Amino acid sequence: MDAMITSIAPPPPNPSSLRCEKLVVRFGNSPPTIDHIDCEFEAAKITALVGPSGCGKTTLLRALAGLQTATEGRIEIDPPAVPQRGEVAFVFQQPTLLPWRTAIDNVRLPLQLGASPHDPDADSRAHDELRAMDLDRDAMLRYPRQLSGGMRMRVSLARALVTRPSVLLLDEPFAALDDMLRVKLGELLLARWARTKFTMVLVTHNIGEAAMLSHRVVVMRRGKLIASINNDLPWPRDENVRTSAEFGAFYRRVSRVIHEDRSA
Amino acid sequence: MKLSAIASIIPVVLFTLAAIAVWHLVVIWFQLPPILLPSPAEVFRAAIAERSELARGAWVTGTAAVFGFVASVILGTLVAAVMSQSRLLRLALYPYVILLQTVPIVAIAPLLVIWSGYEYRTVVLVTLIISLFPIINSVTEGLMAIPQDRIDLFKLYGASRLQTLWRLRIPTAIRYLMLGCKTSCGLAVIGAIVAEFFVGNGGANYAGLGTLMTGWQTLGRTAPLIAALFASTMLGIMMFAAVQFISNTVLSRWMNHD
Numbered sequence: 001m002d003a004m005i006t007s008i009a010p011p012p013p014n015p016s017s018l019r020c021e022k023l024v025v026r027f028g029n030s031p032p033t034i035d036h037i038d039c040e041f042e043a044a045k046i047t048a049l050v051g052p053s054g055c056g057k058t059t060l061l062r063a064l065a066g067l068q069t070a071t072e073g074r075i076e077i078d079p080p081a082v083p084q085r086g087e088v089a090f091v092f093q094q095p096t097l098l099p100w101r102t103a104i105d106n107v108r109l110p111l112q113l114g115a116s117p118h119d120p121d122a123d124s125r126a127h128d129e130l131r132a133m134d135l136d137r138d139a140m141l142r143y144p145r146q147l148s149g150g151m152r153m154r155v156s157l158a159r160a161l162v163t164r165p166s167v168l169l170l171d172e173p174f175a176a177l178d179d180m181l182r183v184k185l186g187e188l189l190l191a192r193w194a195r196t197k198f199t200m201v202l203v204t205h206n207i208g209e210a211a212m213l214s215h216r217v218v219v220m221r222r223g224k225l226i227a228s229i230n231n232d233l234p235w236p237r238d239e240n241v242r243t244s245a246e247f248g249a250f251y252r253r254v255s256r257v258i259h260e261d262r263s264a
Numbered sequence: 265m266k267l268s269a270i271a272s273i274i275p276v277v278l279f280t281l282a283a284i285a286v287w288h289l290v291v292i293w294f295q296l297p298p299i300l301l302p303s304p305a306e307v308f309r310a311a312i313a314e315r316s317e318l319a320r321g322a323w324v325t326g327t328a329a330v331f332g333f334v335a336s337v338i339l340g341t342l343v344a345a346v347m348s349q350s351r352l353l354r355l356a357l358y359p360y361v362i363l364l365q366t367v368p369i370v371a372i373a374p375l376l377v378i379w380s381g382y383e384y385r386t387v388v389l390v391t392l393i394i395s396l397f398p399i400i401n402s403v404t405e406g407l408m409a410i411p412q413d414r415i416d417l418f419k420l421y422g423a424s425r426l427q428t429l430w431r432l433r434i435p436t437a438i439r440y441l442m443l444g445c446k447t448s449c450g451l452a453v454i455g456a457i458v459a460e461f462f463v464g465n466g467g468a469n470y471a472g473l474g475t476l477m478t479g480w481q482t483l484g485r486t487a488p489l490i491a492a493l494f495a496s497t498m499l500g501i502m503m504f505a506a507v508q509f510i511s512n513t514v515l516s517r518w519m520n521h522d
Contacts, residue, residue, distance in 0.1 A: 067416050090420050096413045100435050100518045112431070114422035145520055163421075 015199045016081040016166045017043040018064055023073035025059050032071070033059045035223035043078075044197040048210035048231075050258065051220035057203045058093075060220070061169050064201065065090045081166045089165035091173045095152035097144040103155045104130060104140040110163045129158035132192050150181040154188070161192060168193075170202045174209065182206070183242075186213050190237060207254050211247060212237045219257050227257045302487040310487035311494070317476060318488075322495045325456045325472040328384060329499060332391025333452035337445065339392070340399025347400070348407035348433060349425070365397040369455060373462045387459040387472065394455030395448040399441065406440025407433045438518035442511045449503035457496055473499075 018041040025034035033056045041047045041064075049057045062068035064075060065088055081087035089110075097106045107126035111119045119125070130140050133154035144152055153173060160168060174182040186209060193200060204210050210217045211231060219227040233241055233250055241247055284304045290296070291303040298306055311318060343361070347354045373390050380386040410433060418428045460474025473496050480489040511519050 062416075065420060067420060088420075090416075092413045092417070094413060096411075096417055098414070098432070098435065099520065100438075109431070110421045113418065113427055115424075143517065143520075 014079045014166065015044040015197055016077045016079055016087075017041060017199060018167065018201070019076040019078065020060075020064075021074050021076070023060075023063065023075065024071045025056075025063055025068060026071045032223050034063065034070075036073070037223070037225055039218065039225050039228075041199060041201050042215075043199050045215040046193065046200040046202060046213055048214035048217045049201060049203045049220060050205070050207065050210050050217060050254065052258070053205075055220040056223040057220055058171050061090075061171050061201060061203050064088075064167075065169050077167065079166075087163070087165055088167040088169065089160035089163060091156055091160045091168070091170040093172045093175055095144070095149075095156040097152055097155055097159075099144050102141050102143055103135065103147065103151075106144070106155055107159045107162050110159060125162050126158070129162045130155065132161070132195075133158045133188055150177055150185065153177065153185060157185070157189060157192075164196065165198055167199045167201075170200070172203050172205065175205065182209060183212075189213065207251055207258070208242075210254065211250050212242060217254050219254070229254060229257065299484050299486050302490065306487045307490045307494075310485070311491035314488045314491065317471070318473075318491060318495050320471055321473040321476045321492065322499060324384070324470070325387075325453070325460060325474065325496065326499050326502075328387040328459075328472065329391055329449075329452040329456040329503065332388045332455060333395050333445075333449055333503065335388070335392045336395035336399050336448055336452070337441070340396050340444070341403050341441065344400050344403035344407055344437070345429065345434075347404050348429075354404070361397060361400050364393060364400075369394050369458055373459050376459075377462045382463050382470065384463075384470070386463055387456050387470075390459035391452045391455040394458075395452045398444040398447040398451070400444075402440040402444030402447075403437050406437030409440070410436055435518055438515055442507065442515065442519065445507045446504060449507050450500045453496060453500040453503060 020037050020039050023034055023037040024032050026032040035056075037060065049060065051057055059068055063070055067090070077088070097103075098109065101109070104123075104126050107129055108122050111122040111125070127140065135151060135154055135158070139147065139151055144155070147155065153176075157173065160170075174185055177185065190213060202210070202213060204213075211233060214231050216231055217229045218225055219229070229250075231250060233244075233246055287301075288304050291301055302310070343357070347357050347361075369390060372393065376386050376389055376393075380389055407429075414432060414436075415428075418432055423431070456472065457474035457477070460470065460472040461478050464470050464472065464475025464478050473492050477489055477492045477496075480486075480492065
């Protein structure tokens with residue numbers, strides 16, 4: 001894997017931390033979807049955001065990306081990262097690829113948007129990110145309809161990473177994939193994170209995925225953060241960790257918090 | 265040609281042969297006079313006899329239809345691009361777009377002849393007007409029918425309005441444009457022929473299929489009139505086939521979204 005991604009540019013010097021202060025997001029006159037949240041997502045760490053459907057995970061993530069305007073409160077990114085320059089990247093639940101562009105053209109897209117000057121290295125950067133996602137040259141030249149669901153999601157991840165973001169936000173990126181693909185893509189994502197150590201916030205329904213991929217698991221309920229659990233499982237997160245007693249204990253701990261929460 | 269392609273045209277060929285046979289039998293059984301309904305053989309003979317007139321007419325009508333159709337694609341796309349940029353513009357312009365569809369072309373054609381003369385350009389103008397509505401309607405719909413996550417993606421990367429139009433909205437709208445084109449290309453031929461009914465009356469040297477049809481109808485020559493009708497139908501089919509061909513080749517990457 002290392003040999004494949006050696007040409008990727010060096011990491012951003014300062015991965016940003018994200019801080020929400022008394023954040024409120026409300027749609028119309030309904031109760032707030034995000035209800036006075038105070039939290040910090042540490043720089044160069046991976047935070048998994050879990051909770052039942054409709055608890056506000058995606059809304060919080062969209063607010064962090066600047067795709068959703070906060071009704072009250074503020075979001076601070078330190079040092080500042082500008083989404084419009086690709087410094088904050090977002091991976092949607094669906095791959096969101098443009099069907100008339102090949103895989104590599106889709107990855108190149110963020111480098112062609114905004115006011116950023118033309119990047120002469122756009123091709124090689126797109127190529128390198130796709131290689132880091134374990135896609136071969138043949139797949140790079142295919143259109144999305146010619147790729148499997150897993151390959152499309154790899155392209156989507158590569159597109160998010162091609163701008164060398166200091167913050168990566170992921171909204172249940174593996175939800176539509178089977179378990180084996182989930183594990184594989186999780187490993188690829190971790191390998192890529194290990195190279196450049198960007199700040200990552202991952203929304204997921206899957207406790208096992210949260211346990212394997214994060215430094216910290218944050219549990220949400222009805223627009224509020226109700227628990228923040230440090231994940232001390234050892235690195236690297238490989239099959240040994242997945243089958244260990246510690247993994248089982250951590251899984252049960254998070255599950256209990258969510259379960260208690262649901263019964264509350 | 266592949267066997268499957270040949271097999272796919274067999275039903276239409278058989279149906280056409282059956283229709284010609286029924287037509288022939290109806291003429292014989294009811295002893296219809298040729299001025300009312302000539303037999304297929306008489307129409308065929310008239311088509312051979314008037315082949316140079318028909319070919320010239322088809323060329324004149326066909327080019328007018330193509331020019332008017334292409335102009336409607338260009339103008340319709342531009343109008344749709346403008347309308348897609350603001351709700352206010354859509355509210356202001358859309359009633360006039362609907363007007364294009366609702367005002368009968370036979371009512372506008374004489375007016376256009378007064379303004380533009382008994383000229384080829386008048387035929388092109390009528391063709392343009394009749395073909396315009398489906399293009400504007402389809403392209404506007406295409407430019408507006410962008411999935412929210414793609415809009416978010418472009419917003420996230422700070423895409424300008426122009427970048428969003430060029431790299432997202434227009435590629436999405438191409439599929440819709442081609443749907444509009446399939447409707448418009450048939451209308452273009454109809455528009456050209458209707459316009460020629462009026463333009464041909466000016467006594468100029470205009471010799472489109474519509475003019476020929478008017479002349480033959482006046483002389484009671486039903487056989488060449490029907491031959492001209494077939495020629496105009498062929499023009500419509502050829503334009504449709506051309507649009508389909510362009511969809512399947514040059515524009516195929518924008519057509520297959522699934």
